[in-house]
Amino acid sequence: MKREIKDDQFGSRLKAIRKRLKMLQADFCEKLNISVTNLSEIENNKTRPGYDFFYKIVKEFDVNLNYLVFGEGTMFRKIGKEEGKGKVLGLDISRLGYPVNNEAVEEFLYYFFNSRFVHYRFMSELVRVSSENKNIIDDEIEKKKAIKK
Secondary structure (H helix, E strand, O other), X not given: OXXXXXXXXXXXXXXXXXXXXXOOXXXXXXXXXXXXXXXXXXHOOOOOOOHHHHHHHHHHHOEXXXXXXXXXXXXXXXXXXXXXXXXXXXXXXXXXXXXXXXXXXXXXHHHHHHOHHHHHHHHHHHHHHHHHOHHHXXXXXXXHHHHHO
């Protein structure tokens, strides 16, 4: 089943990333190996990019896909000192409620995004654990929601 995501801000976020990089459309397109026309259509929400586009923009510019796709987090995966401690990929990991070693998380994410083997194994394990422990996970999520209220 194909699900269409309607988001009229996607193109604006992409354009903001390009501007933040101080790049003209032509230079940005050259790096991503797409045409200026294609980029213009994406920035104006007339077309949606495919997998190759997302892969290239992350690899070439270290863009945070959560920001690009959903508008969440920071524009880029690498967090500068000015953005504060306790953040990885633009996400505030201090919200987890227990101590987390940022370097360990960053190392995991490095392997996750750069090794198909790690990506596949992690996703397979996540699916297995999630299905085997669905009730426990759902209960924990509900408890957290209740605390926030």
